[in-house]
Amino acid sequence: MTSLMNKQWIKAATPKGAIQASDFALRSSPIPQVDAGQFLVQTHYLSVAPVMRRYLIDGAGIEAPLKIGDVMLGRGVGRIVESKSKAWPVGTFVQGKLGWQEYSLQSEGQTPLMYPVRQTTAPLSTALGVLGMTGYTAYCALKDIANPKEGEIALVSGAMGGVGSIAVQVARLMGCTVIGVAGTDEKCNTLTNELGCAAAINYKTDNLTEVLVRHAPKGIDVFFDNVGGEILDHALGNLAQYARIVSCGRISQYLNESPYSLENWGQIGAKRAKMQGFFVYDYEPLFAEAETVMAQWIAEGALHYREDILEGIEQMPHALMRLYEGKNIGKQIVKVYD
Amino acid sequence: MTSLMNKQWIKAATPKGAIQASDFALRSSPIPQVDAGQFLVQTHYLSVAPVMRRYLIDGAGIEAPLKIGDVMLGRGVGRIVESKSKAWPVGTFVQGKLGWQEYSLQSEGQTPLMYPVRQTTAPLSTALGVLGMTGYTAYCALKDIANPKEGEIALVSGAMGGVGSIAVQVARLMGCTVIGVAGTDEKCNTLTNELGCAAAINYKTDNLTEVLVRHAPKGIDVFFDNVGGEILDHALGNLAQYARIVSCGRISQYLNESPYSLENWGQIGAKRAKMQGFFVYDYEPLFAEAETVMAQWIAEGALHYREDILEGIEQMPHALMRLYEGKNIGKQIVKVYD
Known part of the structure; x- marks a missing residue:
């Protein structure tokens, strides 16, 4: 010492x-x-x-x-x-x-x-x-709650954050076309140029619904939400039937004195969708699989962190x-x- | 003819x-x-x-x-x-x-x-x-989405409606303590006196949160929601961990020009809860079981319609x-x- x-x-x-x-x-x-x-x-x-x-x-x-x-x-x-x-x-x-x-x-x-x-x-x-709770969060939430099928469209908010930047890649490696949401053009460029997103949305300058309608005209199948609030509202307004929403974080709300008033909550019912909260320590039995699979993806150069x-x-x-x-x-x- | x-x-x-x-x-x-x-x-x-x-x-x-x-x-x-x-x-x-x-x-x-x-x-x-889509809705949604465990607390809104009045009984027969929400004292009396509810809430005169805190101090485990809006908000504010919310109907909203602004949506994430939309025709493989089990309950006098x-x-x-x-x-x- x-x-x-x-x-x-x-x-x-x-x-x-x-x-x-x-x-x-x-x-x-x-x-x-x-x-x-x-x-x-x-x-x-x-x-x-x-x-x-x-x-x-x-x-x-x-x-x-x-x-x-x-x-x-x-x-x-x-x-x-x-x-x-x-x-x-x-x-x-x-x-x-x-x-x-x-x-x-x-x-x-x-x-x-x-x-x-x-x-x-x-x-x-x-x-x-990536090989700890941050990566396990992305992997376990996608695997267990979203369970994406080949060709589905996934939206990830906070997409250049710790969990988000892994979630966009894991969703892609699980077969999804991925749209990332971030707060600067630089982050958006990284999402499309380096992390394999089909599109990226700058929530500060883009109209979310407009971009979603353009890139996901049939709606989004998976929403990995790290942000909550207004972005969640836009996502709910553009769901595909049987969409799955991982409620992983709500960073937009942690500083707010009063909560965001959500308008499109009825779409969860209308679209027969599922919105589920996620807490990584509930998924301990999946950790070993997450570590093995993601370490392999890293070794193959498919997963960047x-x-x-x-x-x-x-x-x-x-x-x-x-x-x-x-x-x-x-x-x-x-x-x-x- | x-x-x-x-x-x-x-x-x-x-x-x-x-x-x-x-x-x-x-x-x-x-x-x-x-x-x-x-x-x-x-x-x-x-x-x-x-x-x-x-x-x-x-x-x-x-x-x-x-x-x-x-x-x-x-x-x-x-x-x-x-x-x-x-x-x-x-x-x-x-x-x-x-x-x-x-x-x-x-x-x-x-x-x-x-x-x-x-x-x-x-x-x-x-x-x-009860032996058609209305009853199948109550049975299949509880069985597949809520999957209640013995001793859990279930809240049912629109509890004296077609689906609701069966849902309160099926939830009870699946082992739950059931709280019903309705809009008249007469309906509330029927819920507690005839349908086996442990408590009933008149949403027009009772303070929902107050009653929920009294009857479910640890929060509700299952919410079978036929109503949406303000009742949903109260329920979300009083969830137990790992609560399951069946989003079956939204009768409070069908007449509204603008949707209810939901405040407690963040509790879905915070309580690791699940909220899921339900559409009965997605559950056709469960219909035969629903008919058999509920016909048996009716014959035994356990299920009233x-x-x-x-x-x-x-x-x-x-x-x-x-x-x-x-x-x-x-x-x-x-x-x-x-």
Whole structure:
């Protein structure tokens, strides 16, 4: 170990609107002592995701809400540097809930969401992205909820985000013609030129319905929604019969005080469609398949991933703010230790 | 045949708001001649359903829109009185798309939605209700989309309507604690006193969310929605995790010029719930099971049905208006011939 202290980001305030640097504080604590059945993980990379803002507010319905002074929650990948657990020996690379800190103490009995990193061909950071929960989200949601058939049309919102940029490719590799929705022309160009989208929509300048009617005159069969709100409304207004909507994220709403008023909800019934919420940890039995299939696609050059890596744990609040500013291209990651 | 003429209701106008008698006109036409492969059905009972208003406007997405002068569409049950088809002999009782008329000419090659009535213990009219598409709708939607587990809580809107009054009982017989939503205290009393609901909500006088929080503090697991709009919004705001919502009908919306603005749509994602549109003819493979199981429940006295039967084909427009006025109790039927 190169340091005897453990840098940690703690909650300093509950955000009211947009995330601010002052919602967090950086502190140094002693590295905790390892007792029987415990092991210490040194963080190599930390994941950054939109849902983290809600960890500060209400726990997002999946975590206990954070109090002022609590270490910020989040997933990371790291290496076991000290262990008093036979199941988790020193040297093992793991991914799991490490928190925004350089070192985390884990207990073998309390680690249902800690996974060893098995693959060795791709960089370690992919365990936070394409070969981790981000990629598993895209794969499992498409496989289980959307279950696309060859030749169907899939729409993906937030298409250049962490999950979205994998979802567009997985949908294509599952046989779909894919339309991506993003917020800049640069992102739209990447979608059509590099990620195999048949068309891309800039939701800030294009009329969504107009583009959908042009590219999907019979309606969309699959909608992988990371955004919600107005984009969802347009998608609902242009559904094909028996469409499947994966409700994966609602980034358009996380900053809103009052929710978007959805008008085309009746189309779910009228089109005999299905809209279903998705939570990746419900799909653990599919993870091994997702890893195998996607690792193969990567090896064949069929599946590309992008990581947007900032350096240094000090960057964490800034990295989270970038997501809400739409600045990241691909999975937002912070490198903590090499 | 007792008459040489065929009374028919035709479309006279496209309704703008509520259905009016003047949207229809009654005419007498000669009974059509039966050619090879055809058969003539004498209507005994006609079904009345909210969706029929939309047949006049846009076909409801399932029929070609009616033109002025076309015979009004609708299902009925009757007897084959003349036949030049070996597959459909004289004397067979059938249910299917007879239209609002005393006699209908059917062709053996064009009758995928014509079914012989096989059961003989219950009255013929049940083929339009509990032992026909109305009952199959309740059974198939609950079985396939909701798939309730013992002890779960089910909410049914439009609970004293044709589909709803069967859905509350089928949900109970599948193991649910059932809460019904209706629009009068009289209907609410019937729900709790006769149909086995644990609670009933009068949506015109009760605060839905208040009642739901009291009777389903952990949220509702199944929502069988015949109404949409504000009731759907309350239900979405009170979902249990992994809730299933059957989007069966939207009677609150059929008269609205502009759709209800739904606020709690994000709960579908947040609660990992599923909302799915239902169309009964997609479930034909389940019809035989539905008929067998529900006939058995009726024989055991476990499943009750109510029919609201008006006499005479002249009553058809009035019968349809009654649905929108909430006056019917149970399946609305018109007896055309005894």
